[in-house]
Amino acid sequence: MNDLPEGNPARLERAVEVWLGSPEALGGLAGRDLLDDAERARADRFLRPEPQVTYTSAHALVRRALSAYAPVEPRQWRFSVGEHGRPDVDPRTPGLDADTRRLAFNLSHTRGLVAVAVSTVPAIGVDVEWIGRKNDLRRLAAAKFAPAERGRLEREVDEQAFRRRFFRYWTLKESYLKARGTGITLPLDAFAFQVECGAPVDVAFDAVLGDDPSAWQFEVSDVGTEHALAVAVGRGVDAPDLAVRIFTAGVGRP
Template identity: 30%
Template sequence: MDEDEVEVWVVAGPGPAEAELFAVLDAEERERAAAYRSAVDRRRFVLAHGALRHIVAARLGAPAGELRFRRGPHGKPELAGRWQGAQLNLSHSAEVAMVALSAARPVGVDVQQVLPRLDAEAMARRYFPPQEAGHVGAAPDALTRAERFARLWARKEALTKAHGGRLAQALRVPVPDGPPPPDLPARDAWSRGYRLTDVPAPPGYRAAVALSGDAAFTVAQHHWTGPPSPAPALDPEPQP
């Protein structure tokens, strides 16, 4: 993988059997999965985290169940042990998850479901800078307001996750197309150290990727449907 490329894997649909993915999770992940009261939410968690392990393992040539993670100061998972160095991130919303991989540059990915019933205008006024809140509120209908809100929120979440900080740091930062605005307050100057782009998402979702550093990057997008099937066993050669 090139240093200036991000691989993004879309995980959507039923996927493999839950038990197959649960088997590669570590003790902490299994405990978190078991804490879900809803079977639907538990399945979504297992699918997202099991897919993450299989995707990263295939890229690194490692057994999925042997990957080890540590958490940064604000909870961002990072590869630990002999696999550290490669950068990854995971996001999931409703029925869709996304995994982002980078060779060395810290990366963040986020996917958001578009929710037409959400009061997107009020949420934007509460969390976004005035210009972005106005952009959301100026949409002609509830669906377009929800789409604009989800796109901006995904961009801010991706920026937060690449930075490894708290979401409150990024909600106030404008995330326009192109470079950050020149008049950023000093407290938000950290956001200049990241590049940000939208990525395609399934219908009803919006997604974005952020990468540390000033250099431009490309995105290679894939769809994950399950771990590779094991090679069939060879029949023993007939004995003379």
């Protein structure tokens, strides 16, 4: 049973679709019915209710979102896990054909928000962050960000503007790491984002990354007043940008 609108893998050609929802709107622990044994065991290991609800609704949303593009029931999806922990659709999931076997996804969850990006481009990454986090952001920026990013952050005198810019860089960095599937094995200060109002997101890579900025498309946006969202798409050198469409998912509410 899937309550997201009927999808069609063809509409993912040259597109990424991102499904967003709060854990509560996604049905919270009710999503447990859709999870497999390993996911349930992991959900059961959380000691506090909030991460358990977030995890459960996130993994249920992955299944429901994928089922919007393929004739597979949400419970039937199987996943494989890469060397650095990246989960992907297991092509042996029963019911997949040559087209739907190419479905790729990435998941992110933070306090109050879950995001699932789906595409047929394998190198996609998504990150959402709650921008109210209490960490010492100036210290984190000094420790993690590239010199150009730190310089632009230092010029933000307004605390809210600083916070907003910080989380744009943070989510973009995470989305890139996640699209590459490497986790935190890449040096975070070896790539620098530039985000200015009305201009496409720009990125510079140090040689150590062995990567080409022209192969990438990045999108970053606010979600309401409390969250930031970034999407990274490794669309290929000088390939045209993909359409990035964002939807709100919720129980009984496509």
